[in-house]
Amino acid sequence: MRALKVAALMLLAVACSKEGANNSSTASSTASSGSVDLTGAGATFPYPLYSKWFSDYAGRTGVKINYQSIGSGGGIRQLSEGTVDFGASDSPMSDDEMKKAKGGPIIHIPTVLGAVVVIYNVPGLTTPISLTARAIADIFSGRITKWSDTRITSLNPGVTLPGTDILVVHRSDGSGTTYIFTDYLTKAVPVWSSSVGKGKEVKWPVGLGAKGNEGVAGQVKQTPGAIGYVELAYAKQNRLSMAAVANKAGKTILASVSAVTAAAAGAAQTLPANTDYRISIVDAPGPESYPISSFTWILVYQHQRDAVKGKKLVDFLNWALTDGEAQAPPLDYAPLPANMASKVRAKLATIDLAAAQ
């Protein structure tokens, strides 16, 4: 039933986005009842929250928003081509990608935060193990191969770790999760940045690749001695054992919604007033910050070609950054810190609604 609905929505989206492409120059105000008012495409990670937002917002205002969760890369491509009204991405667009966008400058609107957690399968452990960035990097680059390695045991006094091999499981598909995880290791561990680096897919020195969060989690659950990384929301909903990670202040933190928001608050303090929000908040300062955190963004054009649609989009984003934020924690997404949400809303005011072509 759900698959049917999704298929129907996708068909609708295709039909509407074509229509949008044809009519876009003639500022059409025909988006009436029954049709979709705004279309978007992009990241799969925030999709559960966004779909709740869209259905709530449609109930409140009658504005229908269709979103295709095709992945950040696809969202960026479609926005650049102008086939959707907004894109969504888990990693900020590069300068190169920004230059290629056909509709002019693009604004990054952070909506909520996500986190990546390290999950493991060590039989017999009851308390979460603690790891540092260095230890995680050494494990994922194959420099630590046994659980009983002193570089792990020294971080976990009083915990008996087995002498078995570590099996590294990473994502095989291009993913914002991998980007956030490798971005963290790149920022926190110099050796990692010079050997593996960061990206949606990287050249992993060791380990197995599995497709999707469910693939990584499945492989880790099944294999004693395995370690992997998944999104916080996924790990919490499936009750996976997560490692506590030492943050920049030296405190080991277990990932939670509040620890992720704290990371954003810590990073926000050093933000310049004119920031474009294309910022990474991994390894954020602050004693309560969870270090492997990141924003997820909605991408919109600064100059909206269609004043009616543009207004609807800005109104929706304003709602999302106020009332919408409250819906995030129950779904295991971290809301923006309050002072930051108001700054981002000020950014929305700079969107130009009447760009005559």
Place this chain on the structure above:
Amino acid sequence: MTAVSAHWLDKDRRKLRVEEFSIGDRIYELVTAACALVVPALVVSIAVAIFAAAWPAFAKLGLSIVTSSSWDVAGGSFGAAPALFGTLVSSAVALIIATPLAIGVAIFLSEFSPAWLRQPVGFLVDLLAAIPSVVYGLWGIFVLIPLLREQVMPFPRDTLHLGATPLFRGPAYGPSMLAAGVILAIMALPYISAVSREVLMAVPRSQREAALALGATRWEMIRDAVIPYARSGIIGGIMLGLGRALGETMAVTMVIGNRPEISASLFAPGYTMASLIANEFSEATNDLHLSALMAVGAVLFVITLIVNAIARWLVWSVSRSRAK
């Protein structure tokens, strides 16, 4: 079309029928010709689109796409040799497992099986082809991989002490070239067995009777009279199974371990070209990356073309040698 069939029923108007029949024939001919042309046109346009999209990568990277082993998106190197290797090896493993099994099933069903068993067994084997590949993948993760890791892999390594030979070296985590080969074997099996069964059943009765009349045992009859007669059809079935194995994406991605490395060990994880494309396409934003993935698709396309050409040639040469 309806006019033609109506006249077939109308026995009193035979004179008219001949004239109209030829017009109907003409229309029929045009419709079928259009159908026959649309399909090749589709294949050609797909090939053109793939090669056009792959061209920037071939121009920039040349043959290193198929010869280099380094696939590093961030570093800008795109060498798909491990994926090419994995596609060929996993399909070969699949055929080695599936072919004897499938031909065994086909021979049993066509020669030995009691009539009441033939239908249900044949139906269940054919049903294997109807299972979606993602279901095979899930079954692979939850049933096959634990089974391989705990029961099958320790056997050659510990019981037969072959752990030091290249084929069985390394730790057995489960996701591996072997797991991919087994999944592909199960998926290719119904194709091989269905085609083989049909061609074995089509062997004339006189062929069997002649062999038996010459004093052949049942085994000799099948080996010397039935199988040679059906050989070209069986090879065609095997090639159909190979085509299935080469292109399979989802199930393989879920069990092969997705590691772009060439290893001789069946226990080591690997990668296939189809998996590489499926894994990376949706998040590829960089132009060269996209083009390199298309280039991998082009190489896969060429390989399937070659396999089909070899199949044609085998079927042709086998049927010709029999005619002599």
